Amino acid sequence: xxxxxxxxxxxxxxxxxxxxxxxxxxxxxxxxxxxxxxxxxxxxxxxxxxxxxxxxxxxxxxxxxxxxxxxxxxxxxxxx
Numbered sequence: 239x240x241x242x243x244x245x246x247x248x249x250x251x252x253x254x255x256x257x258x259x260x261x262x263x264x265x266x267x268x269x270x271x272x273x274x275x276x277x278x279x280x281x282x283x284x285x286x287x288x289x290x291x292x293x294x295x296x297x298x299x300x301x302x303x304x305x306x307x308x309x310x311x312x313x314x315x316x317x318x
Contacts, residue, residue, distance in 0.1 A: 239280060244273045246312060264312075271311055 243262040251270070252258035264271040276284070284290065292304060305311075 239274045239276055241272050242275045 241259065241261050244264075246264050247262045248264050248266075249262075251261040251263050251265075251272075253260045261272050290306065292306065294301065294304060296302070
């Protein structure tokens with residue numbers, strides 16, 4: 239998977255941090271939203287039963303909620 243840019247992006251997280259991959263994202267006071275694209279190999283693996291693992295780096299602090307989803311998380315109001 240790789241993060242991809244999208245209309246409505248408001249920031250580029252870790253853009254100047256060589257140790258991290260830059261993350262195009264929408265951010266407001268409540269949430270950060272990013273868009274990821276699967277490679278064809280990854281799509282085939284999922285199709286044939288592989289699960290999606292999620293690694294959240296929390297560095298010993300509280301775990302924050304995650305909401306993986308298919309389809310846009312934006313409401314019409316957020317995209318205006």
